[in-house]
Amino acid sequence: MHLRKAKLMFFWVRYPSSAVLKMYFPDIKFNKNNTAQLVKWFSNFREFYYIQMEKYARQAVSEGVKNAEDIHVSADSEIYRVLNLHYNRNNHIEVWRPQVPPNFRFVVEQTLREFFKAIQSGKDTEQSWKKSIYKIISRLDDPVPEYFKSPNFLEQLE
DNA sequence: GGCCCCCCTG
DNA sequence: CAGGGGGGCC
Numbered sequence: 001m002h003l004r005k006a007k008l009m010f011f012w013v014r015y016p017s018s019a020v021l022k023m024y025f026p027d028i029k030f031n032k033n034n035t036a037q038l039v040k041w042f043s044n045f046r047e048f049y050y051i052q053m054e055k056y057a058r059q060a061v062s063e064g065v066k067n068a069e070d071i072h073v074s075a076d077s078e079i080y081r082v083l084n085l086h087y088n089r090n091n092h093i094e095v096w097r098p099q100v101p102p103n104f105r106f107v108v109e110q111t112l113r114e115f116f117k118a119i120q121s122g123k124d125t126e127q128s129w130k131k132s133i134y135k136i137i138s139r140l141d142d143p144v145p146e147y148f149k150s151p152n153f154l155e156q157l158e
Numbered sequence: 159g160g161c162c163c164c165c166c167t168g
Numbered sequence: 169c170a171g172g173g174g175g176g177c178c
Binding site for chain 3: 003037040041044
Binding site: 015017018036039043046047128130131134 | 161162163164165
């Protein structure tokens with residue numbers, strides 16, 4: 001399986017269905033096991049992502065940020081660098097293609113704001129308070145570029 | 159049953 | 169990241 005490629009896909013999709021994943025790994029002969037593994041990878045990717053989001057959102061609250069709208073994420077933001085290090089360790093996208101999709105920055109910003117609002121309003125004390133946030137973020141997936149289907153995708157990363 | 163997702167571990 | 173368990177949905 002192609003872990004690096006899967007991680008790069010995360011910049012576009014946080015909740016890809018197994019059907020979509022299969023389309024973007026045309027060179028893989030899927031079976032129950034590797035399909036479950038790929039799906040599991042994204043689950044793990046999301047966990048890392050949300051852990052970081054909660055961490056930075058709480059940091060914003062402690063720093064006295066008043067409104068969620070005051071939270072801004074740019075390529076220079078620490079959170080952005082942390083995420084890039086995790087999903088794009090060798091800056092494959094930058095060197096090979098123009099850039100990380102602009103919408104990813106937006107998604108991160110939205111996620112931070114949602115966590116911030118939940119924490120600030122004390123909803124983080126409720127049972128499964130993250131569920132509603134997950135639902136919102138799940139609607140922000142973008143189409144994965146066609147070039148991810150290229151048989152030479154991984155080679156082009158080198 | 160089968161498929162997903164989340165949670166918690168190691 | 170992989171394993172295993174719990175719970176929801178069809």
